[in-house]
Amino acid sequence: MRAANLKTTLERNFTWRVARLDARLAELRASADSARAYFPTLQAPIPVMMVVDVEPDGFFIRRDSRLPWRGYQAVHEFFRELRPLWSARTDAPVHYSWYFRMDPQIAEVYESPNWAARKYAEFIDEYVAQGDELGLHPHDYRWDTTLDSWIVDHGNQAWVNHCVETAFAAFREAFGRNCDSFRFGDRWMNDETIASVEALGARFDLTLEPGRSAALASFPDKPFTGSLPDYTDVPRTAYQRSSSDYRKADPSRTDGIWMLPLSTVSASETTPLMRLWDKVIGDEAPPSVYHTLNLAHDPRFLLRGVDQALQSKDFSYLAFVIRSDIGANRSLFENLQNNLAGIMAHPLASRFVVCTAAECMKMLGLIRSSDQSL
Numbered sequence: 001m002r003a004a005n006l007k008t009t010l011e012r013n014f015t016w017r018v019a020r021l022d023a024r025l026a027e028l029r030a031s032a033d034s035a036r037a038y039f040p041t042l043q044a045p046i047p048v049m050m051v052v053d054v055e056p057d058g059f060f061i062r063r064d065s066r067l068p069w070r071g072y073q074a075v076h077e078f079f080r081e082l083r084p085l086w087s088a089r090t091d092a093p094v095h096y097s098w099y100f101r102m103d104p105q106i107a108e109v110y111e112s113p114n115w116a117a118r119k120y121a122e123f124i125d126e127y128v129a130q131g132d133e134l135g136l137h138p139h140d141y142r143w144d145t146t147l148d149s150w151i152v153d154h155g156n157q158a159w160v161n162h163c164v165e166t167a168f169a170a171f172r173e174a175f176g177r178n179c180d181s182f183r184f185g186d187r188w189m190n191d192e193t194i195a196s197v198e199a200l201g202a203r204f205d206l207t208l209e210p211g212r213s214a215a216l217a218s219f220p221d222k223p224f225t226g227s228l229p230d231y232t233d234v235p236r237t238a239y240q241r242s243s244s245d246y247r248k249a250d251p252s253r254t255d256g257i258w259m260l261p262l263s264t265v266s267a268s269e270t271t272p273l274m275r276l277w278d279k280v281i282g283d284e285a286p287p288s289v290y291h292t293l294n295l296a297h298d299p300r301f302l303l304r305g306v307d308q309a310l311q312s313k314d315f316s317y318l319a320f321v322i323r324s325d326i327g328a329n330r331s332l333f334e335n336l337q338n339n340l341a342g343i344m345a346h347p348l349a350s351r352f353v354v355c356t357a358a359e360c361m362k363m364l365g366l367i368r369s370s371d372q373s374l
């Protein structure tokens with residue numbers, strides 16, 4: 001499907017209107033030949049992971065009412081309508097990745113860590129039928145009665161372990177199988193936790209965000225323990241970790257969980273655009289130099305970031321991420337729609353194969369395509 005037709009189809013079919021990106025789309029509508037010159041080292045197909053963190057609307061959520069996950073409902077609807085368009089654009093099946101919250105915060109507020117799996121069972125049936133990935137995305141919020149608040153408890157390893165174990169058990173109960181794919185909330189990780197995730201049977205971890213520096217907390221004005229790790233030197237390709245530092249590759253390893261870092265881009269090339277951050281997100285720009293390809297970003301940043309990622313010397317896949325609650329935020333949801341329209345209008349879009357972590361690994365030749373366990 002040509003980019004112009006695609007945009008027309010998007011505007012005709014979606015119940016929400018895809019806002020105009022004419023200038024940017026025109027820029028992206030380069031010929032296939034110039035695209036090949038622009039991205040000379042890239043071979044078809046290009047694995048693209050579309051990761052959705054399925055979460056409540058908000059972080060420090062109310063304890064006294066089980067509000068539906070409205071953002072998720074909207075995001076689900078959007079991706080459902082998008083699937084045939086993506087598939088036509090790439091001439092390949094489209095497999096999204098849905099990472100569910102099934103942790104103690106969910107259990108505390110919604111009575112069971114499996115609440116979303118029950119409430120949205122029809123959505124999940126559709127994912128399974130379509131071949132999507134179901135994974136886990138636990139956070140470690142703990143209700144602190146003294147503070148009368150949620151506390152982000154990265155510094156409490158016993159609680160972190162409890163969150164991880166709760167999530168894996170809930171996943172098995174909900175879906176009748178073990179969880180293969182994992183990403184911890186808040187882009188947080190440490191050696192003990194990744195060892196536990198591996199021991200619980202996960203094959204892939206998508207938590208890490210290369211280039212991002214250490215930070216105190218995502219919400220430094222709220223209660224927290226511990227801190228966010230330094231990912232400055234994390235590899236940008238899939239790797240098996242060193243047993244002494246999960247942020248380093250150990251090429252001699254032939255077993256263990258694969259780390260698949262998310263796509264991140266340097267803000268140094270996009271600094272003027274990041275100044276828009278405060279207008280878009282409503283907060284000051286994050287201090288780190290690298291930013292994740294989060295589809296809630298302003299499209300002028302995100303689409304430039306896609307080109308930057310594609311041109312990086314160690315490029316092997318694209319991994320986009322969103323948190324489902326952006327579906328409940330009008331401007332961020334519009335960003336998502338415009339970003340997807342821009343990505344599908346990219347000159348290389350016909351080679352983007354929207355795939356699961358296992359499929360990505362098979363496409364990269366890192367696990368055997370005959371591996372029937374995935």
Ligand SMILES: [Zn+2]
Binds near residue numbers: 055186
């Ligand atoms: Zn999250």
